Amino acid sequence: MKFKLIATFLLFATCVTAFSQEKQAQKSEKGLIKISIMYPFAEGKTFNMEYYETKHMPMVAGYLGSNLVKYTIEKGLAAGMPNQALPYMAIGTFYVKSLSDYQSAIAPNRDAIRADFANYTNVSPVILVSEVVK
Template sequence: MIRLSVLYPAKEGQTFDLEYYKNTHMPLAGKLLEPVRYEVDKGLSGGAPGSPAPFVAGCHFYFESLEHYRARTSVHGATLRADMVNYTTIEPILQISEIV
């Protein structure tokens, strides 16, 4: 199983519309990428009590294989990147992981 994590770092002066992200962008991404499942995270705090969250939000897509992920993002990645202007000014951090 492959997981794509997309994380949006908390940065002063940057914007992030969580409602648009979870209600519009992520359903579109789910339809286009066809993952096994996906999750949306809202950052609450860092590891220490009272510390700010390092990320305002993020998501995790789960795919059966790296090939499926690559095939779907090669076709639909540009569409999803173009939609980013509708919910954020933050450049995300992406990581592809193998679930072991």
């Protein structure tokens, strides 16, 4: 009985800690600027995820410096509805503190960033800039 009580307490404590950490992460992201770089799927289009993950995204992240909070890389798997085409092959996302600082960092490096596209894809990305509200 004593072991079961201890195990139950540890499980409860773990759940409370995980919930608290998730709430803290949500609070810390509110107000951040999110730059989503989305690569649409189409027949005949290619995307080298290894290159994107190990070369391209770290290169761009380096340009952003201390303004960068984090970045993520997603690999498209399926559409939201069955029997629908995959909308995006990949999505790269940067979370930054300041849009103007992001733009200032990217502007002088725009040509280098665009030139690197040929190393991993033949797709023109769609870019969405948004603010995290929750």
